[in-house]
Amino acid sequence: MRAVIVETPGDVDALTIGEIDTPTPGAGEILVRTVASGVNRADVLQRQGHYPPPPGVTDTIGLEASGVIEEVGEGVTRWKKGDEVVALLAGGGYAEFFCVPEGQAIAPPPGIDLVSAAGVLEVAATVVSNVRVGCLKAGQVFLVHGGAGGIGTFATQYTKALGAIVAATAGSQAKLEHCREFGADFAFDYHEDWVDALKEATGGADMILDIIGAKYLEQNVKALKKGGHLVVIGLQGGVKGTLNLGLLLNKGASVAATSLRFRPAEEKAAICRAVEDEVWPMLADGRIRLSPETRIPFDDVRRAHEQLVGGDNVGKIVLVH
Known part of the structure; x- marks a missing residue:
């Protein structure tokens, strides 16, 4: 089958299209012909x-893809050949076929085509699972960094639907306006003093969802309210930062770091069920809108990566097979 191959890690030139063996579904797994990859x-x-x-x-x-089931493994009960699914993967989405445990596949959101659906599940699963880690409650203040990206756009709408007061950071006026358009009560330019701006507007955050990591660690702790929760899900700003434990202690706050990819299959299956039960109805009734979407042909995978890291991207990028 055709797949994206990385023989030597590096820049976008490391991405090539080649032939690898088609996977075979094991017990409890399904084989899916890929339609699109997030x-x-x-x-x-x-x-x-x-x-x-x-x-x-x-x-x-x-880490996420959509498609049509080609084959089911032994013991699979929910799915049959020909069913359409979206899947949360530990790897393998940039290929003509992928295998996945049946619990990590769910039906696409009602009324949403398979291409758009390919870019929804990983984002939704990440946000839903980590909002639970952050113990967010209605009426509390939620801050998300990267508010104009796929995670940020979804997180803004999801936490707003839960009754939170939502703030976001972004790096341009166009992206700040995007944050507001998708429900942010406050949008702050991260080139400026967003910590003081957040405190002045809301008193601080009860939960911060952070994709930056080390670069923002000290500022994030300063931005938390007493009893607040910082949940780190990305390391775009590095892996080693300075943490003022005294300030953290005085606030009775917490710092957690999570990775969806390395969770056990049973845990991922439970998160997928939660997305299907909770998020899909929100998409159906309009409480959550899809992020702006850029569709790029599978063979142009290098362009997809260039656009994602280029700084101007808004919303979700999907590879179409």
Whole structure:
């Protein structure tokens, strides 16, 4: 089958299209012919050699994809050949076919085509699971960094639907306006003093969802309210930062870091069920709108990665097979 191959980690030139063996579904797994693949920051990190897959998982990049079931493995009960699914993957999405445990596949959102659906599940699963880690409640203040990206756009709408007061950071006027358009009560330019601006507007955050990591660690802790929760899900700003434990202690706050990719299959299946039960109805009734979407042909995967890291991208990028 055709797949994206990275023989030597590096820049976008490391991405090539080649032939690899088609996977065979094991017990409890399904084989899916790919229609589209979501493009994520984690894919870029893996291409660069900074985010290897878990042991036993294919080296092929791709954490989410959609398609039509080609074959079901022994013991599969929910699915049959010909069913349409979206899937949360530990790897393998940038390929003509992928295998996935049946619990990590769910029906696409009602009324949304398979191409657009390919870019929804990983974002939704990440946000839903981590909002639970952050113990967010209605009426509390939620801050998301990267508010104009796929995670940020979804997180803004989802937490708004939960009754939170939502703030976001972004790096341009166009992106700040995007944040407001998708429901942010406050949008702050991260080139400016967003910590003081957040405190002046809301008193601080009860939960921060952070894709930056080390670069923002000290500022994030300063921005938290007493009893607040910082949940780090990305390391775009590095892996080693300075943490003022005294300030954290005085606030009775917490810092957590999570990775969806390395969670056990049973945990991922439960998160997928939660997305299907909770998020899909929100998409159906309009409480959550799809992010702006850029569709790029599979063979132009290099362009997809260039656009994602270029700084001007808004919303979600999807590779169309």
